[in-house]
């Protein structure tokens with residue numbers, strides 16, 4: 001897997017069951033000597049037309065069970081409206097929700113107006129349409145809510161990655177690039193090392209500044225104290241996002257949160273317990289070798305005790321998968 005700074009999960013659950021590990025493909029990626037970024041004026045990064053047109057539209061689950069959605073977008077000409085108009089495909093009534101707008105500066109970069117609006121009281125397994133950019137140029141999108149949390153409800157997930165690393169213009173181009181997916185499919189965000197953006201040499205001393213302004217997470221709904229680790233339930237899965245770059249020692253808040261979260265997993269409702277993190281605990285590739293080891297030492301016994309089914313990690317620029325692993329002495 002690539003440098004998975006952002007992870008949206010994606011695997012048909014039944015497919016996961018069929019993963020038996022082992023070497024399944026002879027494909028070997030060609031090494032590119034001098035990789036070049038896509039040019040900033042590439043069509044894939046096109047700015048939508050119209051005055052103050054919303055761009056970089058993306059959505060993520062807003063609550064713990066899938067009945068709220070955080071709708072996020074950027075406007076560049078003026079703050080505009082934080083309002084989202086939405087309706088389900090079977091209702092004749094429109095609803096509105098009001099959110100908040102954020103801006104930040106990073107070295108010589110000033111962000112656009114970043115809007116986040118949580119729309120709530122959604123029905124499960126329902127198509128919703130939504131409109132952003134009220135008052136100026138409006139744009140309409142849609143998404144389908146997950147089925148009600150429960151065992152054996154089929155649900156599809158996917159995995160994607162990114163790494164802008166300090167260059168905030170790339171945060172914008174990437175935001176426009178992923179919109180074609182992220183405006184319609186709720187992505188689940190996990191922060192990686194490229195999102196820390198801590199650089200005292202240029203006066204940037206607030207970790208995760210671009211990430212935390214641009215990508216909101218429903219961490220409060222799972223009693224987390226930091227946006228970088230949290231949980232959601234989605235259909236048949238209880239999904240835990242861990243933070244490789246937040247404190248995780250036994251006296252840390254993340255450790256305390258995880259130890260209170262794991263006993264809440266109810267296998268009669270969520271048959272799958274999935275964990276996402278940035279730095280893998282196991283990898284055989286030379287790059288980032290054993291960087292995940294300190295976290296493994298702290299958390300692995302909990303994963304074993306609570307029988308985590310699947311762990312998805314990124315960071316290492318090479319794909320590997322394995323059957324369940326437990327390096328602890330038994």
Ligand SMILES: *[C@@H]1O[C@H](CO)[C@@H](O)[C@H](O)[C@H]1NC(C)=O
Nearest residue numbers: 062063068118120217218221
């Ligand atoms: C969104 O609204 C839901 C329902 O009121 C709430 O549980 C959740 O915490 C809110 N999420 C955010 C990110 O504000």
Ligand SMILES: *[C@@H]1O[C@H](CO)[C@@H](O)[C@H](O)[C@H]1NC(C)=O
Nearest residue numbers: 085086087092093094131140
């Ligand atoms: C709901 O909003 C959309 C977009 O603004 C509009 O096209 C539609 O007519 C509205 N529906 C109702 C029932 O007001």
Ligand SMILES: *[C@@H]1O[C@H](CO)[C@@H](O)[C@H](O)[C@H]1NC(C)=O
Nearest residue numbers: 106107108109110167168169
């Ligand atoms: C910001 O600084 C970087 C690095 O010095 C430079 O490449 C970039 O062009 C600057 N951007 C602006 C908007 O001045």
Ligand SMILES: *[C@@H]1O[C@H](CO)[C@@H](O)[C@H](O)[C@H]1NC(C)=O
Nearest residue numbers: 089090125126127128144145
């Ligand atoms: C409403 O959405 C459901 C899927 O959630 C779909 O099966 C149905 O055809 C849609 N109805 C309309 C009128 O678009």
Ligand SMILES: *[C@@H]1O[C@H](CO)[C@@H](O)[C@H](O)[C@H]1NC(C)=O
Nearest residue numbers: 051052078080081134135136
């Ligand atoms: C853009 O939308 C905002 C919010 O609805 C409104 O206050 C502002 O007047 C609009 N600007 C223009 C130029 O229409």
Ligand SMILES: *[C@@H]1O[C@H](CO)[C@@H](O)[C@H](O)[C@H]1NC(C)=O
Nearest residue numbers: 124125126146147148153154
């Ligand atoms: C979701 O709704 C579709 C119809 O729109 C239905 O066929 C399907 O069984 C529903 N799924 C669940 C898990 O309720």
